Amino acid sequence: MQKKGESQRFRVVGVGENSVDLVVTVPHHPAPNEKLEALDVVALPGGQVASALVACARLGCDTRYLGSFGDDAHARLIEEALRREGVDTARCRHVRAPNRSALILVDAAAATRTVLWRRDPALDWPPEDMTSELLSEAGVLMLDATDLEAAVAAAVLARNAGVTVVADVDRPQPGLDRLLPHVDVLIAAEGFPQAMTGEASLGPAMRILRTRHPLALIVVTLGAGGAVAWNGETEIVSPGFVVPVVDPTGAGDAFRAGFVRAWLAGGRDIAGLLDHANATAALNCRAVGAQTGLPTFPEVQALVTDRAAPRSNGHGFGSERRGGG
DSSP: OOOOOOOOOOOEEEEEEEEEEEEHHHHHHHHTOOOOOEEEEEEEEEEEHHHHHHHHHHEEEEEEEOOOOSSHHHHHHHHHHHHHHOOBBBTTTEEESSOOEEEEEEEEEEEEEEEEOOOOGOOOOOOOGGGGGGGOOOOOEESSSSSHHHHHHHHHHHTTTTTTEEEOOOOOOHHHHHHHGGGGGGOOOHHHHHHHHHHHHHHHHHHHHHHHSSSSSSEEEEEEOOOEEEEESEEEEEOOOOOOHHHOTTHHHHHHHHHHHHHHTOOHHHHHHHHHHHHHHHHHHHHSSTTTTOOOOHHHHHHHTTSSSTTTTTSSSEEEEOOOO
């Protein structure tokens, strides 16, 4: 809670996934039956919402996490890591189950990664235990679709309280049609709108998706290519920042944090929001793991305002707008 006399803070509440990632860096993606020596093996904190909250904390936001931890060493590792970053975990649940974990293969040559994960259903948050008091003082509620029932319950409460709901979705799954009507900003992975609508092209798919659901904004991340958004009238394209990539794990989580931080600071120019999000995502690719390379706000600002910074469109400047249709 912000105290009198403190500098301005921004409250972000997150509901969703935490994880411990066993990150294995290999010289190239292994072929079937190949024996390959790993370049590095390290256990690191991760998870979609957990990583986004850590990113928000480093950007200067006051953060609260609502999620479940297991009863193993992985649970202790990730909870301690969140607390060190200043994320409030006091209202989290602890259950008798293994914590969510993932094996991430990082291809050092291609700068890509493959994720294999496991999550026990016992980690689900009972939706009846999601209360408006848990969301008090929130400016933004961030969700993923890992625990869908809890996400729907939280989104309904937040919407009723006038809290902006930002959801991260990477693939279609049963029940999403119950969540999306309560979302203000949908930040989706590349290919999601097409998969949800059956439309082959991204632009028309985004338009159809927004017609079906009362979303204020749809944003689709495009990896190194940046992001594109649709607000019902204009398509805004923000090229990615070109940086040396060590590991892209967690770039999407960092993107959401950059967007949310700029939104809470009063930003409503979509191009500017996307530029801040892209800069945060790019800077996070500097190190192995979902959270290791997460930047501070001054680092993001320096990249956003650097007119000479190379972008994926081949120019040293930012967004472009396209008309609706």
